[in-house]
Amino acid sequence: MTASQPSASFDQWLVGARQLAHQPALQPRQPLVVAGQVVGSVAKGFLRQISLHRLLDKRYQLSIGEHCGAPAWNLDLPPDVGANADGNAITDALNTLAAALRDANLCGPWRNEQLAVTNPQGDVVGTVERGAVRVLGITTCAVHLVSLAPDGRMWVQKRSLNKPNDPGLWDTLMGGMISAVDSLPQALARETWEEAGLHIDALSEVAHRGHVLFSRPSREGGGTGYMVERIDWFSAVVPDGMAPDNQDGEVDEFALLPLEEVRAQVAQGRFTLEAGLVIAGFLGL
Numbered sequence: 379m380t381a382s383q384p385s386a387s388f389d390q391w392l393v394g395a396r397q398l399a400h401q402p403a404l405q406p407r408q409p410l411v412v413a414g415q416v417v418g419s420v421a422k423g424f425l426r427q428i429s430l431h432r433l434l435d436k437r438y439q440l441s442i443g444e445h446c447g448a449p450a451w452n453l454d455l456p457p458d459v460g461a462n463a464d465g466n467a468i469t470d471a472l473n474t475l476a477a478a479l480r481d482a483n484l485c486g487p488w489r490n491e492q493l494a495v496t497n498p499q500g501d502v503v504g505t506v507e508r509g510a511v512r513v514l515g516i517t518t519c520a521v522h523l524v525s526l527a528p529d530g531r532m533w534v535q536k537r538s539l540n541k542p543n544d545p546g547l548w549d550t551l552m553g554g555m556i557s558a559v560d561s562l563p564q565a566l567a568r569e570t571w572e573e574a575g576l577h578i579d580a581l582s583e584v585a586h587r588g589h590v591l592f593s594r595p596s597r598e599g600g601g602t603g604y605m606v607e608r609i610d611w612f613s614a615v616v617p618d619g620m621a622p623d624n625q626d627g628e629v630d631e632f633a634l635l636p637l638e639e640v641r642a643q644v645a646q647g648r649f650t651l652e653a654g655l656v657i658a659g660f661l662g663l
Contacts, residue, residue: 391645392658398651401594403604408442409450410514412468412504415497416445419515421602425451428478438471468495468504476510479599485510486598487542492558493518505558512596512603518555521565522611522653524660525551525574525581528618532640532657535573535622536630537650546630548643549653550611551622562610574632575623581614590655611656637661 407419425440433440437456442449453471472495479485485507492505495516511518525533533551537544554569556562567578578584589610596603616622622632635643641661644654 387645388641391647391654392663395651395654395658399590399592399594399655404595404601407515407604409445409448410453410516411443411445411450412453412471413455415468415503416450417468417472417495417497417503417514417516418511418606419604420451420513421599421604422449424484424513424599424602427484428482430478433471433474433478436470436474438474440475465502465504469506472504472506472510472514475514476507479510479513480507484599485513486596486603491555493555494558502558508555508557509598512605513599515604515606517606517608519562520553520555520607520609520652521562521569522550522609522656523552523566523570523574524587524611524613524656525616525622526613527616527634531634531636533574533616533622533632533634534640534649534653535624535632538628538630541628544650547653548633548649550656551616551632553609553650553653553656566612572626573622573624573629575625576616576620578614580620581616584612584614587611587613588659590652590659592652609652609656611659613660 406422408422409416410418410420430440439454441452443452444450453475455467455471480488486509489508491508493508493511494502495504495506497503506516535549535551537547537549539545552570552573556565560568570576570578589608592605592607594605596605640657643649644657
């Protein structure tokens with residue numbers, strides 16, 4: 379399936395969107411180092427706002443030190459763990475820090491969902507509460523699904539007005555974070571069912587088509603958060619006689635739109651930035 383050339387307004391939107399997707403932090407950030415491994419970053423001075431007793435009760439020590447010759451925040455594990463720290467120890471340390479941030483109203487909405495934490499090499503070293511990832515500058519992974527009807531129109535969803543991020547904006551058929559317990563295929567299947575009520579194996583032409591990268595400020599922690607995210611996106615065809623049906627209460631409605639209308643509404647800012655860039659990738663731009 380091919381699309382005709384996008385309008386000039388879409389071209390203009392795309393230039394601005396790609397700039398918005400990669401923006402420097404609003405204030406200087408310092409690496410966050412846990413058990414000797416860089417796992418994220420925090421705004422300069424941000425961690426001085428929390429009480430340390432919650433960490434010290436578990437023998438974790440949070441302090442300013444150095445990493446590669448520059449100031450860095452170190453979350454140190456107990457001496458008897460030290461260099462032998464495993465994922466469980468790092469996970470407990472990070473979640474203790476996340477809880478302290480929550481108690482000080484310094485993180486995003488608490489989800490009771492764990493996301494994977496990686497080092498610069500991409501190795502998973504632990505997990506942390508989803509609500510803390512932005513203020514801690516931890517890299518996250520998400521998945522989107524661009525779905526067409528057999529006639530070439532695109533299925534899209536309108537995000538619930540109760541969503542904490544981008545309420546009421548249009549989105550791809552499915553878009554969601556990849557939790558620590560899911561692989562990419564598992565997240566694709568789970569989110570497709572939860573958001574659209576569709577079984578991924580009932581769709582046709584399912585294929586991984588690309589990814590989009592983001593690095594930009596976020597509003598968590600009073601505007602001190604930083605989003606670093608990779609979105610892997612797939613495309614598929616929803617067979618005739620099948621239609622999406624939301625299961626988790628996070629979608630207000632679905633629509634089946636011609637590609638020209640999708641492009642026009644993306645250019646008008648009616649879609650999330652993430653969805654717009656995924657759709658641009660689908661269009662080959």
